[in-house]
Amino acid sequence: MSSPVRFSPRWWLRLVAELLLFLVFLLALEWFMTRHAARGPAPALAAMQTDGRGVDVRSLQGRPALVYFWATWCPVCTAQQSAIDGVLADTPAITVAMRSGGAAEIHGYLAKDGLNWPVIDDADGAISMRWGVSGVPAAFILDADGRIRFVTRGYTTGLGLRARLWLAGLGV
Incomplete structure (x- = not known):
């Protein structure tokens, strides 16, 4: 019969230190990737969606909301579709397709x-530039007053988006 494995306090200390270092690295990477992104009050965003309806970011005020930038040519955006679709089912949102062709190509995709x-076609990237989006996918979580509380770039889980929306609702 073998004896149970025992981990020394030094082993646990090293594990915690390595996990903290990894967390600091992830936070620094997130900051670096979103350093040019808009902060504070959400930039103006009033445009026609590809279905012909107008939308304005100010219409999202009143509860936490999502502004999601994506592209038809982005494999990470494709991998994240189901998470975004789940969040869009019950969250006020605007989606912006960055340099993805015309309305027909976007709807086909x-x-x-x-x-x-519902999607805005940002054919020339002007909206993305105004929001400081340098890569997709990018998600902006707004609080009920229309202020940007969180910015993510790259793959984000549905749970991660919902947690940020919940925190934005608390005013964090």
């Missing part, structure tokens, strides 16, 4: 996966 998102 969404339709092949059974998605029906």
Whole structure:
């Protein structure tokens, strides 16, 4: 019969130190990737969606909301679709397709996966530049007053987005 494995206090200390170092690295990477992103009050965003309806970021005020930048040519955006679709089902949101072709191409891309998102076509990247988006996917979490509380770039889980939306609702 073998004896149980025992870990020394030194082993545990090293594990905690390595985990903290890894967390600091992840936070620094997130900061670096979003350093040019808009902060504070959400920049102006009033445009026509590809379905012909107008949308304005000010209409999202009143509860936490999501402004999501993505692209048809982005493999990470494709991997994140189901998480975004789940959040869009019950969260006020605007989605912006960055340099993704015209309305027909965007709708075709969404339709092949059974998605029906309201989307703004940012054909020339002007909206993305105004929001400081340098890569996709990028998600801006707004609080009920329309202030940007969180910015993410790269893959984010549905749980991660919902946690940020919840924190934005608390005013964190």
